[in-house]
Amino acid sequence: QGRGAPVPIPRAAARHHQGPVSYRAVWPPAARPSGGKMAGSRRCCCCCCCIRGCGTLFAAGVAAAAIAAGLYLAELERFRTKAPGVRWVNWIGEFDCGPAVKVERPSTLEELQEAVRRHPSVRAAATGHSFNPFACPRSESGAVVDVRAFRDIEVVKHGEGYAVKAGAGIKMGQLQNEILARGLTLRVPPGNSAYTLGGCIATGCHNLGQSHAQDLLAVTFVMHNGTIREVRRGEADFDAAAVSIGRLGIIISSTLEVLPYRSLQWSAEQLPLPATAGVIDKLGEMTKRQTSRETVGNKLVFYLATGVMMMEHWVPTGRAVDLQESAEPLPPYVNPQPFRVGQGPVSQIYGAARNFVFSVVPTEVMTMLQIPAEAAFRGLHSSPALAKVRKALGWQHSPEARGESSTRPSGNQYTWAGWLDEVMNLVMGLRHVEVIFPLEPRDRAAKCLDVVFAHRHLAWWRLNVRTQQSEGFHLSSTYAEPGAKPVTFLRVDFVGPGALLDLPSGEASLTEQLHKDCPGWRKHWGKGLFASSGEERWGDAAAFLEAAARWDPDGKFEPRSNPKWLSLR
Secondary structure, three states, rough: OOOOOEEOOOOOHHHHHOOOOOOOOOOOOOOOHHHHHHHHHHHHHHHHHHHHHHHHHHHHHHHHHHHHHHHHHHHHHHOOOOOOOOOOEEEOOOOOOOOEEEEEOOOHHHHHHHHHHOOEEEEEEEOOOOHHHHHHHHHOOOOEEOOOOOOEEEEEEEOOOOEEEEEEEOOOOHOOOOOOOEEEEEEOOOOOOOOOOHHHHHHHEEEEEEEEEHHEEEEEEOOOOOOOOEEEEOOOHHHHHOOOOOOOOEEEEEEEEEEOOOEEEEEEEEEOOOOHHHHHHHHHHHHHHOOOOOOOOOOEEEEEEEEEEEEEEEEEEEOOOOOOOOOOOOOOOOOOOOOOOOOOOHHHHHHHHHHHHHHHOOHHHHHHHHHHHHHHHHHHHHHHHHHHHHHHHHOOOOOHHOOOOOOOOOOOOOOOOHHHHHHHHHHOOEEEEEEEEOOHHHHHHHHHHHHHHHHHHHOEEEEEEEEEOOOOOOOOOEOOOOOOOEEEEEEEEEEEEEEHOOOOOHHHHHHHHHHHHOOEEEEEEEEEEEOHHHHOOOOOOOHHHHHHHHHHOOOOOEEOOOOOOHOOO
C-alpha cells in the first residue's frame, strides 16, 4: 500500500488462523525498518509509557497530598472553632478527653464563672503542653475550660521592687516579653515559651535550678461555686495553692515577683563521660555553686547514643541599677499551634502507622538512627562557632535566640526552629518525661540514675540533669518538710516516642525498676509516666487534701485518673 506503510493480514488468512487473531502489522520487505530503527521505535514507546506512568503517579500523589492536607486542616479547624463533636486535645493531638466532654472557651470572667457553675466536673487547660490525662475532667459529662482568653498583665510596685500580675492564659514567652520591655525579668527565664502562666503555676514549672512558684506572691481562683478567691504568700492555704494541679479551682491570674533585667552568658563544654558515681559527684560540685536564689544552676547534658557528656554553664551578669525601658514594646510571641489536631481519621491513621513502625523496628536500629540525629543536634546547640547561627535561626533552646545574652533583650519569638521542633514532636509522637529524686544518699542517687541510663533507648536527642533545692509547697515535686534541712533534688528529663514508651520495655519497665531501686522518686505534674506509676507518693498529701476538702467539697476539680492518694472519695 505504499512505501513504508504496513500491510494488514489478508481476511482469508485471518479466517484460517487458529486462536485469537493477531493484528500486528506486516511490513513489505523493502519498507521494513532495520533493527536499529525498530529498537529506537521501541525505546520511544517505552519512554512515552514511562512519562505517562510517572505523570499519573505524580498526579495521584498530588491528589492524595491534597486530600490529606484538606482532612488535616479540617481537623485543625474543628478544634479551633469548637465545631460539634470537638475533642479537647493536647498540643499535638495525642491525648484527648473524648467526644462527650464539653469544651468551654469563655472570654470574660462572668462567662468563666457561669461555665464552672454549669458543669458537675471541670478542669482548666490552655495550650495543652501536658502528657497525661489530668487536663480532662473526672466525669464524662464534665467540661474543659480553655483560659487562653485571660491574658491581661499589670506591673505593680512590690515593696522596694516590682511584681507582675498576669492572666492565667498568657504564654510564658509573651509574659517575659512584656516585662522585658519595662526593663524587668522573671528571676529565671521560662523553660518553654509556649507554656501558659496558669499551667506553669499549677504543675510547678522550673528552669535553671528554681521553680517559678518560689517567686509567686498570690494566686486568684474561680472556686467550685463560681466565687472568686485570692490567696497570698504567708496565708494559711498558700502552700496548697502554689502547686495545686488545678484541684482548688480555676486559676485566673497569678502575681510574681520580677527583678531588674540581667543577661545570661551561656557556654557548653564537653567532658569525659565517667561512671555513674562520677556523674553524681559532678552534680554535687554543681550544687555547691548555687549559694542563693540569685545564682543559676548549670546542667549536665547526655547524648547517650554517642556516649557524650556536656556541661552547660549559665553565668548571670549583675542586675541593672536603673530600669532600662524600651521605647516600644517587644515584638509579641505568637505561637499559632499548627498541629493541634487529633479530631478525626487522619490523626487516627497516622497514629496507628507510627505506632506500628516503632513496634516492629528493632531497638538497635533505633539507636543507630539516633547517632546522626544526636551529632547534628549537639553541633547546632553547643558549638561556640554557631552562636550567631542559633540567634539568626531562632534556636529556642539557647539564650542567644531568646535575646537574654545581650545588654538589651530582644525577647522570645516563635521562629521556624520552634515550628520544626513541633513538627518533630508531631511526627514522632514525642512525650516529655521527668524523673526526680534526692542527690543524697549518693549511692541511692547513682542507682536511680543507672535505671534511667538502662532505658537510654527511650531518650531521644539528649537527656538533661539539673539540680534544684527543696521547697515547702505541699505537692511540689521537690517537696521537703518546712523547717527541715534543705534537700537537693536531681531532675532528669528527656523526650521519647510515645509508641516506644507504650511498649513493655518502655514506661512500664522504667517505672517498675525505679520503684525497686529508687524509692521516693517523683514526677513532674505536667509530664508523663503517670499511666504506670500514679500511686507513687510524695509531698504532704494530708495537708493538701485538708485544704482541697474546704475549697472543693464535692470534688468538682478532680482530674481523670486522679491518684488515689490525692482523692477525697
